[in-house]
Amino acid sequence: MTFPASLPSPRTPDPRQAPPLRWGILGTGWIAQQFTTALQQNTTQRVTAVGSRSQEGADRFGERFGVEGRHASYADLVADPEVDVIYVATPHNHHHRDALLALRAGKHVLVEKPMTVDADQAREIAREADERGLFAMEALWTLFLPKFDVIRQLIESGVFGRIRTVLADHGQHFDADHRIMDPALAGGPMLDLMTYPASFAKWVIGDPVDVVARTTWAPSGVTGQTAITYTTADEAQALLHSSVLSRTPTTGAICGDAALLEIDGDFYVPGGFTLTDHEGHRLRYDEEEVAHTGGLHFQACEMARRIAAGETSSPLRTLDATIATLAIMDAARAQIGETFAEPSA
Ligand SMILES: NC(=O)c1ccc[n+]([C@@H]2O[C@H](COP(=O)([O-])OP(=O)(O)OC[C@H]3O[C@@H](n4cnc5c(N)ncnc54)[C@H](OP(=O)(O)O)[C@@H]3O)[C@@H](O)[C@H]2O)c1
Numbered sequence: 001m002t003f004p005a006s007l008p009s010p011r012t013p014d015p016r017q018a019p020p021l022r023w024g025i026l027g028t029g030w031i032a033q034q035f036t037t038a039l040q041q042n043t044t045q046r047v048t049a050v051g052s053r054s055q056e057g058a059d060r061f062g063e064r065f066g067v068e069g070r071h072a073s074y075a076d077l078v079a080d081p082e083v084d085v086i087y088v089a090t091p092h093n094h095h096h097r098d099a100l101l102a103l104r105a106g107k108h109v110l111v112e113k114p115m116t117v118d119a120d121q122a123r124e125i126a127r128e129a130d131e132r133g134l135f136a137m138e139a140l141w142t143l144f145l146p147k148f149d150v151i152r153q154l155i156e157s158g159v160f161g162r163i164r165t166v167l168a169d170h171g172q173h174f175d176a177d178h179r180i181m182d183p184a185l186a187g188g189p190m191l192d193l194m195t196y197p198a199s200f201a202k203w204v205i206g207d208p209v210d211v212v213a214r215t216t217w218a219p220s221g222v223t224g225q226t227a228i229t230y231t232t233a234d235e236a237q238a239l240l241h242s243s244v245l246s247r248t249p250t251t252g253a254i255c256g257d258a259a260l261l262e263i264d265g266d267f268y269v270p271g272g273f274t275l276t277d278h279e280g281h282r283l284r285y286d287e288e289e290v291a292h293t294g295g296l297h298f299q300a301c302e303m304a305r306r307i308a309a310g311e312t313s314s315p316l317r318t319l320d321a322t323i324a325t326l327a328i329m330d331a332a333r334a335q336i337g338e339t340f341a342e343p344s345a
Contacts, residue, residue, distance in 0.1 A: 001157065001158050001159060001161075001258070003159070003259065003277045003279070003281040004157070004159060004283065006283065007150055007154070007275070007283050007285055008150055008153040008154070008157075009150070010146030010147070010149040010150050011149050011153075012144075012145075012146040012149050012298060013301070013305065015042050015043045015297050015298060015301040016042070016043060016044055018043060018044070018045070018300075018301035018302075018304040018305050019304055019305065019308040020043075020044045020045050020046050020304065021045055021046070021084045021085050021108075021300075021303070021304045021307060022046050022048040022049075022082055022083050022084045022085070023039065023045055023046065023047045023048065023049075023083070023084070023085055023086075023087055023300070024047075024048065024049040024050065024051065024069070024077050024078070024080060024083035024085070024086045024087070024107070025047060025049070025050045025051070025061070025067070025087050025089060026050075026051050026074050026077055026078070026086050026087060026088050026089060026090065026098055026102065027051075027052070027074075027088070027089040027090040027094075027098075028050060028052045028057045028058065028060070028061040028089075029089060029090075031089050031112055031292070032050075032061070032087070032089035033061075033064075033065075034291075034292040034293055034296055035087060035089065035139075035292075035296045035297075035300075036061075036065050036067075037065075037293045038292065038293045038294070038295065038296035038297040038300075039296075039297050039300060040065065041293060041297075042294075042297045043297050043300065043301055045297070045300055045301070045304060047065060047067050048067065048068065048069055048080075048082045048083055049067060049068070049069025049070070049071060049077055049080045049082060049083050050062055050065075050067050050069065050070055050071065050077065051071040051072075051073060051074045051076060051077025051078070052071070052072065053072075053073070053074075054072060055070070055072035058070040058071055058072055069082055069083070074098060074101060075101065078101050078102045078104075078105035078107055079105055083107060084107065084108060084307070085107060085108040085109065085110060085135070085303070085307070086098075086099075086102035086107045086108070086109050086110070087109075087110045087112075087139070087300075088102065088109060088110070088111040088112055089112050090112075091179060091185040091186065091343070092114055092116075092117055092185070092186040092191045092192070092340075093117050093185065093186040093340055093341060093342065093343045094343045095111050095112065095114070095115060095116050095117075095121075096116045096117070096121040096122075096124070096125065097343055098111075099111045099115070099116075099125050099136065100124070100125065100128055103125070103128045103129055103132055103134055103136065104128070104132075106132065106134070107134070108134050108135040108136070108303070108307060109125075109129070109134070109135070109136045109137075110137055110139050110299065110300065110303055111125070111136070111137070111138055111139060112138075112139045113138055113139055113140050113141075113195045113196075113199075114138070114191045114192075114195045114322075114325075114326060114329075115138035115319075115322045115326070116326065117186055117191060117340045118326055118329075118330050118333075118340075119323045119324075119326040119327040119330050122138075122319065122322050122323045122326050123323055125319075126319040126323065129312065129319075130312075133312060134312060135303060135306065135307050135311070135312045135313065136312075136313075136319065137299070137303060137313065137314060137317055137319070137322075138317055138319075138322040139296075139299055140195070140199055140299070140317050140322070141292075141295055141296050141298065141299045142196060142199070142200070142268040142269070143199070143203065143299075143316050143317050144298035144299040144302050144316055144317070145269075145270055145295050145298055146270075146287070146298070147263075147270055147271065147272075147273070147285065147287060150285055151254075151261065151263075151273070154261065154275065155204065155254070159256075159258065159259050159275070160254060160255075160256025160257075160258055160259050160261070161256045161257040161258025161259065162256060162257045162258075163204060163205055163236055163254060163255070163256045164236055164237065164255055164256060164257060165236065165237050165238075165239065165253075165255040166200065166201040166204045166205055166236070166237075166238045166239070166240075166252070166253070166254055166255070167238075167239050167240075167251075167252065167253040167255065168196070168197035168200045168201060168238070168239075168240050168241075168251075168252040168253070168267065169197060169240070169241040169242065169248050169249055169250055169251060169252075170189070170193040170194065170196050170197055170241075170242050170243075170248070170250050170266075170267075170268065171189070171193070171225070171241070171242060171243035171244075171245075171246055171247055171248025171249075171250060172193065172243075172244065172247055172248075172250075173244070173245065173246055173247050174244050176219075176220065180192050180222070180244050181218060181220045181222055181244065182220065182222070183220065183221045183222050183341055184341050184344065185341075186340040186341060187220070187222040187244075188218070188222035188223035188224070188226075188244060188338065189223060189224070189225060189226055189242035189243055189244045190223060190226055190242065190329055190332070190333065190338060191329070191340075192244075193242040193243075193244065194226060194228070194240065194242040194329060194332075195325065195329075196267075196268040197228075197238075197240040197241070197242060197252070198228065198238075198240060198325050198328050198329055199321070199325045200252050200267070200268075201230070201238035201240060201328075202321060202324055202325050202328060203321070204254055205232050205236040205237075205238060206232050206233075206236075207232065207324055207327075207328075208230035208231060208232060208238070208328060208331070209231060209232060209233050210230060210231045211228060211229075211230045211328060211331040211332055211335070212228070212229050212230070212335070213226060213227065213228045213229075213331070213332035213333075213335045213336050214226070214227050214335075214336065215227075215336040215338065218244065218245060222244070223336065223338050224243065224244060224245045225241070225242065225243035225244070225245055225246075226241070226242050226243075226332070226336065227239075227240065227241050228240040228241075228328070228329075228332045230328065249265045250265035250266045250267060250268075251263060251264065251265040251267050252267035252268075258277060258278075259275060259276065259277045260275070260276050260277070261273055261274070261275050262274050262276075269290075269291070269292070269295060270287055270288065270290050270294055270295050271287065272284065272285055272286045272287065273285045299316075299317070302314050302316060
């Protein structure tokens with residue numbers, strides 16, 4: 001195909017038009033605060049309740065965000081009749097337990113990434129949601145951003161020709177006392193950060209037939225930096241890297257034999273990208289690189305629209321895609337000997 005004259009426009013519906021759901025926030029940490037801010041600033045979604053391990057935690061969050069239902073346990077939150085959907089925002093190795101708690105109380109769930117620590121746990125959530133006719137989705141917010149809808153249309157258009165390679169990286173430097181350095185909370189780059197590069201590669205080129213992984217370890221006993229390469233059945237390759245020891249470019253690229261897409265770092269948030277071909281054509285997508293509060297709401301609005309339409313999943317992030325991404329990371333972990341702790345009581 002010939003190089004396009006302009007980029008397609010994002011088809012992302014107006015977040016303010018999504019029918020409001022009543023959200024219950026499970027866990028009151030950093031991402032729960034970002035998510036609630038994003039909903040309150042950009043949508044008509046209602047945050048009606050919050051659950052914390054302590055009354056103090058629930059009250060603090062409730063005060064700050066004007067949330068009326070303030071529960072001193074997650075069990076009380078999921079039982080709240082004023083809640084339609086639970087947003088699970090606890091550490092990774094708690095997601096499985098907390099999502100099942102919500103589903104068994106009859107609530108839809110949006111579960112922070114990674115949905116679970118491995119593919120088997122995610123399959124269990126998928127089964128539970130399916131049996132109950134409830135909506136369950138991983139909060140992989142990247143794929144719901146307008147920028148990614150433009151990229152989606154470019155992939156569908158065939159502009160890349162044959163896609164040979166996906167390059168993606170996510171590295172940040174964390175202090176030794178951060179949650180991500182704690183083996184008890186399933187720390188290390190794999191679940192927290194590699195989820196983005198791995199999901200991106202799976203989204204563009206599909207599943208591996210062959211995975212190779214290498215890691216180096218951090219002093220606290222979690223993995224420090226990890227590289228994964230994989231090959232698909234039609235011989236496309238993914239080169240993925242993730243680190244908690246250093247900041248890295250955190251860019252993403254789709255390399256086809258007809259065109260190249262380079263997504264500015266941080267590739268997984270709102271921001272820009274450049275499309276070029278071998279003949280010097282160039283198109284640039286620019287938008288403000290806003291932080292999480294400018295993007296976490298798109299996934300929630302997609303969910304609200306689907307639930308209002310009686311649906312239990314979104315094609316933008318299916319449970320099959322979540323499970324397949326976790327399976328890539330499971331295969332990598334088997335090679336590097338990375339295991340995760342059970343959640344604390
Ligand atoms: N989408 C994104 O861009 C993004 C960004 C950051 C994090 N995340 C994801 O969100 C999840 C939470 O990350 P976070 O950075 O928000 O973590 P955080 O600030 O440590 O918050 C986690 C919350 O979970 C609850 N919790 C339950 N059991 C806990 C335990 N044993 N230790 C610590 N906290 C416990 C606590 O809330 P209560 O005390 O109120 O119960 C705590 O505030 C992770 O899975 C992470 O991957 C996503």
